Amino acid sequence: MPRDKTRVRNRIRELRFQHGEMTQKALADAIGVTRQTVNAIEGGKYSPTLEAAFQIAAVFGVTLNDVFSYGEGE
């Protein structure tokens, strides 16, 4: 599994499945980035731009804090 490089955690994978088995590519297209970028963010390889983060939350219709969390619990 991918290595964490940031203290930011996310529930993207979880949210994708809750949204009709949405694929990484579908999410990528929805927010205007590439599949690889979604994969990297989801895997915590690096933390996204606030801009990208907002778009992801918007796609799922939730707030930033519903998708991302910072350093809590570890």
Next chain:
Amino acid sequence: MPRDKTRVRNRIRELRFQHGEMTQKALADAIGVTRQTVNAIEGGKYSPTLEAAFQIAAVFGVTLNDVFSYGEGE
């Protein structure tokens, strides 16, 4: 006034003053970036990393959404 390059708005200046006239430099030191970076983010020249955004919110003891907003109202 600085030009907006992103759709992200922030209330950093407002929050700084609500926190004992905290200076840009003091905030910069608190979140581990430079004075110029805080100035640029506050002025909307570019949108910060989610990591930086989280740290700013943490300094003010509020949530991400209390500091930043995306494209609403315009």
Next chain:
DNA sequence: CTTTCGTGTCAAGAATAGTTGACACCCCGT
């Protein structure tokens, strides 16, 4: 068995975020 889809990953490069050092301006205090 062969194809297709979703995913993980890598390398090289483009684009953007953040650094460092500098100069200017304004306001306030001495």
Next chain:
DNA sequence: ACGGGGTGTCAACTATTCTTGACACGAAAG
């Protein structure tokens, strides 16, 4: 009048995010 703090901004550089194109693998379908 002089200094200092706080801010706006610039250029040049480094670091990180993101893209493009590729290859591999497992699962499911044909």
